[in-house]
Protein backbone atom coordinates (compact mmCIF):
# COMPACT_ATOMS: atom_id res chain seq x y z
CA UNK A 1 0.00 0.00 0.00
CA UNK A 2 1.47 3.39 -0.91
CA UNK A 3 1.62 5.81 1.99
CA UNK A 4 -0.87 8.70 1.92
CA UNK A 5 0.53 11.88 0.41
CA UNK A 6 0.78 14.86 2.73
CA UNK A 7 1.77 18.48 2.16
CA UNK A 8 3.26 20.42 5.05
CA UNK A 9 3.56 24.12 4.29
CA UNK A 10 6.53 24.38 6.67
CA UNK A 11 9.48 22.18 7.66
CA UNK A 12 8.04 21.42 11.16
CA UNK A 13 10.23 20.22 14.06
CA UNK A 14 12.10 16.86 13.93
CA UNK A 15 9.78 15.24 16.51
CA UNK A 16 6.73 16.06 14.38
CA UNK A 17 8.40 14.94 11.16
CA UNK A 18 9.15 11.62 12.80
CA UNK A 19 5.46 11.07 13.54
CA UNK A 20 4.35 12.04 10.05
CA UNK A 21 7.14 10.28 8.15
CA UNK A 22 6.39 6.94 9.85
CA UNK A 23 2.96 6.73 8.20
CA UNK A 24 2.94 9.20 5.34
CA UNK A 25 4.75 10.33 2.24
CA UNK A 26 5.30 13.97 3.17
CA UNK A 27 6.34 16.90 1.03
CA UNK A 28 7.71 19.64 3.29
CA UNK A 29 7.88 23.22 2.04
CA UNK A 30 11.16 24.36 3.49
CA UNK A 31 13.23 27.49 3.05
CA UNK A 32 13.52 30.85 4.70
CA UNK A 33 10.87 32.46 2.58
CA UNK A 34 7.22 31.72 3.28
CA UNK A 35 5.82 29.66 0.38
CA UNK A 36 3.67 31.55 -2.07
CA UNK A 37 -0.03 30.86 -2.35
CA UNK A 38 0.46 29.64 -5.92
CA UNK A 39 3.08 27.17 -4.76
CA UNK A 40 0.82 25.82 -2.00
CA UNK A 41 -2.10 25.50 -4.42
CA UNK A 42 0.09 23.68 -6.93
CA UNK A 43 1.60 21.25 -4.42
CA UNK A 44 -1.61 20.43 -2.55
CA UNK A 45 -3.41 19.21 -5.70
CA UNK A 46 -2.65 15.50 -5.27
CA UNK A 47 -2.43 15.42 -1.43
CA UNK A 48 -4.69 13.65 1.06
CA UNK A 49 -3.62 15.78 4.02
CA UNK A 50 -2.45 19.32 4.55
CA UNK A 51 -0.46 20.43 7.59
CA UNK A 52 -0.67 24.21 7.60
CA UNK A 53 0.02 27.35 9.59
CA UNK A 54 -2.32 30.15 10.61
CA UNK A 55 -0.88 32.16 7.72
CA UNK A 56 -2.28 29.67 5.19
CA UNK A 57 -5.81 30.40 4.08
CA UNK A 58 -7.79 27.19 3.75
CA UNK A 59 -10.82 28.29 1.81
CA UNK A 60 -13.03 27.05 -0.97
CA UNK A 61 -10.39 27.93 -3.57
CA UNK A 62 -7.83 25.65 -1.91
CA UNK A 63 -10.31 22.86 -1.24
CA UNK A 64 -11.58 22.92 -4.82
CA UNK A 65 -8.00 22.60 -5.93
CA UNK A 66 -7.31 19.54 -3.75
CA UNK A 67 -10.03 16.98 -4.47
CA UNK A 68 -8.25 14.14 -2.62
CA UNK A 69 -7.86 16.09 0.62
CA UNK A 70 -9.21 14.29 3.71
CA UNK A 71 -7.73 16.29 6.57
CA UNK A 72 -6.40 19.79 7.21
CA UNK A 73 -4.28 20.02 10.37
CA UNK A 74 -3.65 23.58 11.54
CA UNK A 75 -0.52 24.05 13.66
CA UNK A 76 -2.33 26.59 15.87
CA UNK A 77 -5.19 26.71 18.30
CA UNK A 78 -6.85 29.64 16.49
CA UNK A 79 -8.43 28.51 13.25
CA UNK A 80 -9.89 31.67 11.75
CA UNK A 81 -7.69 30.94 8.69
CA UNK A 82 -9.78 27.84 7.95
CA UNK A 83 -13.25 27.92 6.46
CA UNK A 84 -14.51 25.03 8.57
CA UNK A 85 -18.02 24.88 7.00
CA UNK A 86 -16.38 24.69 3.56
CA UNK A 87 -14.25 21.76 4.80
CA UNK A 88 -17.31 20.06 6.23
CA UNK A 89 -19.22 20.48 2.98
CA UNK A 90 -16.45 18.64 1.16
CA UNK A 91 -16.04 15.95 3.84
CA UNK A 92 -12.61 17.24 4.90
CA UNK A 93 -11.72 16.95 8.59
CA UNK A 94 -10.23 20.13 10.08
CA UNK A 95 -8.15 20.03 13.28
CA UNK A 96 -6.29 22.45 15.56
CA UNK A 97 -3.92 22.21 18.57
CA UNK A 98 -5.79 23.16 21.74
CA UNK A 99 -4.49 22.75 25.28
CA UNK A 100 -0.73 22.72 24.80
CA UNK A 101 -0.12 26.44 24.45
CA UNK A 102 -2.23 27.93 27.22
CA UNK A 103 0.48 28.44 29.84
CA UNK A 104 3.07 29.62 27.30
CA UNK A 105 0.65 32.14 25.82
CA UNK A 106 -0.36 33.39 29.27
CA UNK A 107 3.35 33.74 30.12
CA UNK A 108 3.74 35.95 27.08
CA UNK A 109 0.66 38.09 27.75
CA UNK A 110 2.17 38.60 31.19
CA UNK A 111 5.49 39.50 29.58
CA UNK A 112 3.79 42.19 27.48
CA UNK A 113 1.92 43.50 30.50
CA UNK A 114 5.07 43.80 32.57
CA UNK A 115 7.06 45.19 29.65
CA UNK A 116 4.66 48.01 28.87
CA UNK A 117 3.93 48.84 32.51
CA UNK A 118 7.60 48.98 33.43
CA UNK A 119 8.73 50.57 30.15
CA UNK A 120 11.23 47.86 29.35
CA UNK A 121 11.41 48.75 25.64
CA UNK A 122 12.39 52.32 26.42
CA UNK A 123 14.71 51.17 29.20
CA UNK A 124 16.51 48.66 27.03
CA UNK A 125 16.99 51.23 24.27
CA UNK A 126 18.47 53.68 26.80
CA UNK A 127 20.75 51.06 28.34
CA UNK A 128 22.13 50.14 24.90
CA UNK A 129 22.35 53.71 23.60
CA UNK A 130 25.46 54.82 25.45
CA UNK A 131 23.43 57.86 26.57
CA UNK A 132 22.45 56.61 30.00
CA UNK A 133 23.79 58.99 32.61
CA UNK A 134 23.06 56.80 35.64
CA UNK A 135 20.32 56.24 38.20
CA UNK A 136 17.84 59.02 38.64
CA UNK A 137 14.82 59.29 40.85
CA UNK A 138 12.19 59.90 38.20
CA UNK A 139 13.85 58.01 35.36
CA UNK A 140 11.50 55.82 33.32
CA UNK A 141 8.99 55.52 36.12
CA UNK A 142 6.22 53.17 35.09
CA UNK A 143 3.15 51.62 36.67
CA UNK A 144 2.87 48.83 39.21
CA UNK A 145 1.35 45.57 38.11
CA UNK A 146 1.08 43.94 41.52
CA UNK A 147 -2.01 44.84 43.50
CA UNK A 148 -3.86 46.25 40.45
CA UNK A 149 -7.02 45.06 38.72
CA UNK A 150 -6.66 42.69 35.79
CA UNK A 151 -9.60 42.47 33.38
CA UNK A 152 -9.61 39.26 31.35
CA UNK A 153 -11.70 39.28 28.19
CA UNK A 154 -12.42 35.67 27.25
CA UNK A 155 -12.26 33.22 30.14
CA UNK A 156 -11.29 30.01 28.38
CA UNK A 157 -8.14 28.04 29.02
CA UNK A 158 -5.72 30.93 28.37
CA UNK A 159 -7.83 33.50 30.21
CA UNK A 160 -7.90 31.22 33.23
CA UNK A 161 -4.12 30.73 33.06
CA UNK A 162 -3.88 34.52 33.29
CA UNK A 163 -6.08 34.50 36.39
CA UNK A 164 -3.84 31.92 38.05
CA UNK A 165 -0.78 34.12 37.49
CA UNK A 166 -2.59 37.16 38.89
CA UNK A 167 -2.93 35.68 42.35
CA UNK A 168 0.86 35.68 42.77
CA UNK A 169 0.79 39.41 42.02
CA UNK A 170 -2.00 40.02 44.55
CA UNK A 171 -4.22 41.35 41.80
CA UNK A 172 -7.97 41.65 41.73
CA UNK A 173 -9.28 39.64 38.78
CA UNK A 174 -12.32 40.51 36.70
CA UNK A 175 -13.42 38.56 33.68
CA UNK A 176 -16.00 38.77 30.97
CA UNK A 177 -17.17 36.13 28.54
CA UNK A 178 -20.26 35.26 26.54
CA UNK A 179 -21.21 33.06 29.46
CA UNK A 180 -20.51 33.26 33.15
CA UNK A 181 -18.48 30.27 34.37
CA UNK A 182 -19.50 27.99 37.26
CA UNK A 183 -19.27 29.50 40.73
CA UNK A 184 -16.64 27.02 41.91
CA UNK A 185 -14.39 28.00 38.98
CA UNK A 186 -14.83 31.70 39.82
CA UNK A 187 -14.02 30.99 43.44
CA UNK A 188 -10.96 28.87 42.78
CA UNK A 189 -9.53 31.57 40.48
CA UNK A 190 -10.71 34.48 42.69
CA UNK A 191 -12.33 35.95 39.59
CA UNK A 192 -15.42 38.16 39.46
CA UNK A 193 -17.73 38.34 36.44
CA UNK A 194 -18.41 41.73 34.84
CA UNK A 195 -20.20 42.77 31.68
CA UNK A 196 -17.76 43.97 29.02
CA UNK A 197 -18.22 47.71 29.60
CA UNK A 198 -17.92 47.46 33.40
CA UNK A 199 -14.76 45.40 33.05
CA UNK A 200 -13.26 48.06 30.76
CA UNK A 201 -14.12 50.83 33.20
CA UNK A 202 -12.74 49.07 36.27
CA UNK A 203 -9.54 47.41 35.02
CA UNK A 204 -5.95 48.67 35.15
CA UNK A 205 -4.91 46.00 32.64
CA UNK A 206 -7.25 44.59 30.00
CA UNK A 207 -5.97 41.36 28.43
CA UNK A 208 -7.74 39.74 25.48
CA UNK A 209 -8.11 35.96 25.15
CA UNK A 210 -11.05 35.43 22.80
CA UNK A 211 -10.92 33.52 19.51
CA UNK A 212 -11.58 35.50 16.34
CA UNK A 213 -15.15 34.79 15.26
CA UNK A 214 -17.85 36.90 13.58
CA UNK A 215 -19.02 37.82 17.11
CA UNK A 216 -15.61 38.98 18.37
CA UNK A 217 -14.47 40.67 15.15
CA UNK A 218 -13.91 44.35 15.97
CA UNK A 219 -15.30 43.97 19.51
CA UNK A 220 -12.69 46.49 20.69
CA UNK A 221 -14.25 49.29 18.67
CA UNK A 222 -13.04 52.84 19.15
CA UNK A 223 -15.57 53.77 21.90
CA UNK A 224 -14.49 50.77 23.96
CA UNK A 225 -11.01 52.25 24.47
CA UNK A 226 -12.62 55.48 25.62
CA UNK A 227 -14.34 53.54 28.39
CA UNK A 228 -11.04 52.43 29.84
CA UNK A 229 -9.15 54.32 32.54
CA UNK A 230 -6.60 56.85 31.28
CA UNK A 231 -4.05 54.94 33.36
CA UNK A 232 -4.98 51.52 31.95
CA UNK A 233 -3.06 49.27 29.55
CA UNK A 234 -4.43 47.12 26.74
CA UNK A 235 -2.82 43.71 26.05
CA UNK A 236 -3.65 41.57 23.02
CA UNK A 237 -2.30 38.09 22.33
CA UNK A 238 -5.45 36.74 20.62
CA UNK A 239 -6.03 38.02 17.06
CA UNK A 240 -5.55 41.52 15.66
CA UNK A 241 -8.95 41.66 14.02
CA UNK A 242 -10.76 41.72 17.37
CA UNK A 243 -9.50 45.31 17.56
CA UNK A 244 -10.32 48.39 15.54
CA UNK A 245 -6.65 49.33 15.25
CA UNK A 246 -7.34 52.89 14.07
CA UNK A 247 -9.51 53.30 17.17
CA UNK A 248 -6.70 52.02 19.36
CA UNK A 249 -4.27 54.48 17.77
CA UNK A 250 -6.75 57.31 18.34
CA UNK A 251 -7.11 56.38 22.03
CA UNK A 252 -3.32 56.22 22.46
CA UNK A 253 -2.83 59.54 20.67
CA UNK A 254 -5.48 61.22 22.77
CA UNK A 255 -4.01 59.80 25.98
CA UNK A 256 -7.27 57.97 26.70
CA UNK A 257 -5.30 54.90 27.73
CA UNK A 258 -1.75 54.65 29.10
CA UNK A 259 -0.30 52.13 26.66
CA UNK A 260 -0.58 48.75 24.98
CA UNK A 261 1.26 45.46 24.61
CA UNK A 262 0.49 43.79 21.29
CA UNK A 263 1.47 40.48 19.75
CA UNK A 264 -1.12 40.34 16.97
CA UNK A 265 -2.29 42.69 14.22
CA UNK A 266 -5.17 42.83 11.81
CA UNK A 267 -3.08 42.58 8.62
CA UNK A 268 0.09 40.79 9.70
CA UNK A 269 2.92 41.39 9.05
CA UNK A 270 1.79 45.01 8.51
CA UNK A 271 1.74 47.10 11.69
CA UNK A 272 -0.06 50.44 11.64
CA UNK A 273 2.58 53.18 11.94
CA UNK A 274 0.45 54.84 14.63
CA UNK A 275 1.03 51.84 16.90
CA UNK A 276 4.80 52.33 16.84
CA UNK A 277 4.88 54.55 19.90
CA UNK A 278 7.10 54.44 23.00
CA UNK A 279 4.15 53.45 25.18
CA UNK A 280 3.31 50.44 22.99
CA UNK A 281 5.32 47.23 23.22
CA UNK A 282 5.15 45.39 19.91
CA UNK A 283 5.89 41.69 19.39
CA UNK A 284 5.73 39.73 16.12
CA UNK A 285 3.01 37.13 16.95
CA UNK A 286 5.20 34.94 19.16
CA UNK A 287 3.04 34.32 22.24
CA UNK A 288 3.17 30.53 21.86
CA UNK A 289 6.75 30.53 20.61
CA UNK A 290 8.67 28.50 23.14
CA UNK A 291 10.54 25.57 21.63
CA UNK A 292 8.69 23.14 23.91
CA UNK A 293 5.27 24.45 22.99
CA UNK A 294 5.80 24.93 19.26
CA UNK A 295 7.20 21.38 19.12
CA UNK A 296 4.12 20.05 20.90
CA UNK A 297 1.84 21.98 18.53
CA UNK A 298 3.55 20.50 15.49
CA UNK A 299 3.40 16.98 16.99
CA UNK A 300 -0.30 17.32 17.73
CA UNK A 301 -0.97 18.42 14.15
CA UNK A 302 1.01 15.41 12.92
CA UNK A 303 -0.94 13.07 15.21
CA UNK A 304 -4.23 14.48 13.97
CA UNK A 305 -3.20 13.48 10.45
CA UNK A 306 -1.84 10.02 11.28
CA UNK A 307 -4.88 9.17 13.43
CA UNK A 308 -7.20 9.68 10.46
CA UNK A 309 -5.10 7.49 8.17
CA UNK A 310 -5.05 4.76 10.84
CA UNK A 311 -8.82 4.76 10.83
CA UNK A 312 -9.10 6.56 14.18
CA UNK A 313 -10.87 9.80 15.03
CA UNK A 314 -8.31 12.64 15.08
CA UNK A 315 -8.17 13.94 18.67
CA UNK A 316 -8.78 17.62 17.85
CA UNK A 317 -11.50 17.71 15.24
CA UNK A 318 -13.21 21.04 14.59
CA UNK A 319 -15.95 19.39 12.52
CA UNK A 320 -16.46 15.94 14.10
CA UNK A 321 -19.69 15.57 12.15
CA UNK A 322 -17.63 14.77 9.04
CA UNK A 323 -16.83 11.34 10.50
CA UNK A 324 -20.23 10.64 12.00
CA UNK A 325 -21.37 7.18 10.99
CA UNK A 326 -17.91 6.35 9.58
Ligand code: GLV
Pocket residue numbers: 054075076077078079101288
Ligand atom coordinates in the same frame (compact mmCIF):
# COMPACT_ATOMS: atom_id res chain seq x y z
C1 GLV B 1 -1.43 31.19 17.59
O1 GLV B 1 -1.72 32.34 17.44
C2 GLV B 1 -2.38 30.12 17.66
O2 GLV B 1 -3.57 30.35 17.39
O3 GLV B 1 -1.99 28.99 17.99
